[in-house]
Amino acid sequence: AQESRLDTIVKRDKVIVAVSSTARPNGFIDENGRHTGFEVEFARLMAKALVGDPDKIELMTTTVDGRFPAVLSGKADFGISTATIYPDRAVRLAFTRPYIDSSTLVVVPKGSQIKTLADLDNENVVLGSTNSAAMVDRAKKYAPKAKAIFFDTDSAAALALKSGRSTAWQADSAAANFFVGHNGDEFVVLDGSLGTINNNAIFMKPGDFPLWLALDTIVREYVNGSRYGEYAALYKTWFGKEPPPQRPFNQN
């Protein structure tokens, strides 16, 4: 059998992780030029567990187009890059259990006709979002009458809302909260979340059981187990609130 990537990582004494640098607050470059964000810091926690030091890590930054090829080709050991577990994807990628549950929020201008999530399903609504499978499906499901438009990045979708190109914007809770936090006098988040919870998980090349087992176990220990404390602190730092309490994976 082939050598497991896990051995390679241990021998190399460093992990290579595919992350994003343009998805605040998950992965971005901060004012001091440091690559950081919830997912990037979580990747460092993974490195700490795998090779004993959060700084023994090499961050491989790709756009959305390149994140899956990056792990499939072996250029990166695994990826942490807002990848939602999605049945079609699971055929070709291996996912660990999720490291975060995220919800989808809708942002509208203050004083908009759209007062509730139910108002979205209307011919006059232009609903903007990123061009991801989950967003597209949600738009179809919850606002079939509305016109849906899709952008490459959240910032472009936000710009569309600002410039009036769209009348509502659905986004990952992290991005939506950050945006409204900065533009609170002009925009509001509608109450409630659009659809169910998403599970973002670590992804890797399929067929490497030892590595998958190790990653999955480490994620479990952070999210549900012995290292929950570190995870909770990280979560609080980036999202300003307590994480959901420890729970078995199949809870939702």
Added chain:
Amino acid sequence: MSDLIPPATPAPLVVIDRVGKSFGPVEVLKEVSLTVAAGDVLSLIGPSGSGKTTLLRCVNYLETYERGLITIAGESVGIEQLPDGRRRRKSDRQIAALRAQVGMVFQHYNLFPHLDVLENLTVAPCRVHGEALGPVRERALALLERVGLADKRHRYPSELSGGQQQRVAIARALTMQPRLLLLDEVTSALDPELVGEVLDVITSLAADGITMMIVTHEMAFAREVSTSVAFMAEGRLIENGTPEAIFEAPHHERLRSFMQRYRAGNRL
């Protein structure tokens, strides 16, 4: 000034009045004055680089000139003298209208390589004057016949010998039925037989009343065909007069030495 000449009198067709032109710092035409009467055939002779081609090009306004004025049938060429003394370029339309009446045959033929021989002849009359293709074709074929190239009408210029291209260029200018014809060394690529033929053509054109200005190095040709001859050297018009006067009794020293060389060459 020359544009005050009333066009009703039997005026000279072309009046070149103290024309001057420079390429950058180099003055290539210096105060050239010359008139060509309607029906005249004027030969321009002179050493290489003396400005003959440049003068011919100015008459067609292919070259602008900075000083003096050229008029054709009382109409100034290319340039308008404003009452306040300033010079203004005429409109493209005016310039094109003038050129359509002035035929020119170039030293380098300048045939259109993407058109065949017949198209080279018909393109201008059809597109400029909007004449119907039928009569223009007739005329073009007759001209090709006359220069001995009727069988080459569907060849492209690159498939013709030098002399053949030369003759096509002459025919092309004639298809426009110009009233003034400018010829720049049109016989240089022609053999003696053809020189004779072209000479016939030119003589018959002169009989038709077409005025011509001919730059040439062949003195025999100049002498035979022209009603007057002008000699240029170093951008100046040195002497002009009847062929007899120029060839037999040259006044100017420069012309005399030029003629001497010529006779020395021709004695052979």
Added chain:
Amino acid sequence: MSDLIPPATPAPLVVIDRVGKSFGPVEVLKEVSLTVAAGDVLSLIGPSGSGKTTLLRCVNYLETYERGLITIAGESVGIEQLPDGRRRRKSDRQIAALRAQVGMVFQHYNLFPHLDVLENLTVAPCRVHGEALGPVRERALALLERVGLADKRHRYPSELSGGQQQRVAIARALTMQPRLLLLDEVTSALDPELVGEVLDVITSLAADGITMMIVTHEMAFAREVSTSVAFMAEGRLIENGTPEAIFEAPHHERLRSFMQRYRAGNRL
């Protein structure tokens, strides 16, 4: 066959042996046979389109020929006759080596527009033969002096008049110090003064023992300068011989009528 001639004997320098060439269906050279002895100056005359330029180009293998063989100093031009009768193109190296010994001046000069006058002259000796720039420059300047263009050495061809370009082209061919010189209507753009000068140049070249083949329409020039004259018409070599024989006692009907026209033209 001609390539069997032992090079030791005082053999003709150029042997053209039953050469034939077609452009597609058109046969432009028909069984042309001709020899040029070393030191000879051969003038090729004939009506326009008779194949003079084409023959000259074949001698330099700028044009391939389908039938017959041309040899220069016993070496076949461009084509190898294999023992089994097939013809094979020689290698580029062989062809280039031959051309380097054969100078050519084109009807349209074909100067290199991106090089100035001096560079046009020095580029081939320096870059092709690897001669040192110093002596080549000397030689080039001397030649420019001889054609009266030393002061234009840093001009570009587009800034020269037709006659000036023509003279640069002649100087360019001479800078290569060729043993055979091919000239295609080199005097066509020259005024009588310059024709005289070029004539002097050519005469002195002949005295230096350079063999020449000259295409020309100027009969006086042909007669003065050449040791033999060949007359072509419709792709055939009709008659050749000494200038006296050709000009005074033409045998062939076609040549006689050609000469008649010429005399008619020159009587003027």
Added chain:
Amino acid sequence: MLTSSALYLAQGALVTIGLSLGIIAVATVAGMLLALLRLYGWRPLGLLAAAYGLVARGVPLLVLLIGSYFSLPYLGLDMPLWLVVVLIGGLYFAAYAAEVFRAALAAVPRTQWDAGRALGMRRFQLFTIVILPQARRLSLPPFLNVALVAVKNTSLVSAIGGWELVAAGREIGERTMEILPAYLAVAAFYFVICFSISQIGRHVEKKMRYV
């Protein structure tokens, strides 16, 4: 903060310049080879070059980059990212450059070949001394087009983990969720880079204005 952003963009611009120069160099050499094959080469090779041109130009560069960078390891070729980008980008734009050169070389009149041959020049000499310098003038403006497109296409390297000017701009934009000013800043940097290149081109073109 503004200055630190500008510095950050400047670093990205340096990467962009480096990659661009590499790509343009490869594209020029390979493009000239392709053009030569098409015009004067052995016919089957010429057709092959034409087919290469059609395919290479027809496929998006992004796809080529992702396809090659992530597949090369399978072939046992673990080249550094910049090398892959320079090679793949260079070969890709070579197909465009080849078209430019082909048109320019063909536009040099046949009489120039005659003149060179008559002086005893061999093909290669004739080509380098007579034909190429004249073709250069005609090819310059369209070649500049290709070069500028190449510069701007270096932004695609962020898909395979590379980082350059656009990536830097996007990172700044996403940090602040203000993408438009960031992009305008990026555009300004591009303008400086591209304008410098096109000014060099224009200067050379002017110097060659002899016809």
Added chain:
Amino acid sequence: MDFGFILNNAPLLMEGAAMTVALAIGALLGATIGGGVVAGLRMSRHAPLRCVGAGFVEIMRNTPILVQIFVLYFGLPTLGVHMSAFTSAVLAMSLQNSAYIGEIYRAGLESIHPRQREAALALGMMPGMALRVILLPQALRRVLPPLGNQFIIIIKDTSVASTIAVAELTQASKLLLDRSAAPYETFATVALIYLAISAGVAGVLKLAEWRYPVRVS
């Protein structure tokens, strides 16, 4: 490799491809005509017009199409000008490529020996007619290859429209990629579709090249 899901999503890709073709046709027309205007300005007898032409070329050619599209799409509404995403994309691509194509036209025309223009003028043609009847047909054969380049670049530049929510081929492929996590299959398919569209345009240009052969003359 497993292309099953691609077949299942064929309609999505085909709709994207149709949009790409529509964008490309709009931009090709706009840029071909705009290029003429730009070349006209650049070669004008009047210095101010030449300056305008040169300025336009420099600005358009030296900035990324992405930024131009963003400015048109997101910037203009703040000035009260509303264009659809499609119009914005076509306009941005037309403007930028007018600059590129204008330069190509200019290079081609300047390569025709000035004597040709003189001969046409001497026959009494107006400058415009000399251009149409004499110069353009000769320039065309020198210009076709680089023009083909630019046409293909336009086709692939249409992908930038995905950044402003135009549902063209690249956007469709990104969605498919995101859903399936099958980059190689998706990219291969998309590359083939782009190749087919480009080959179509290249084919048309080959026909033109057949009429105006690109060879030493």
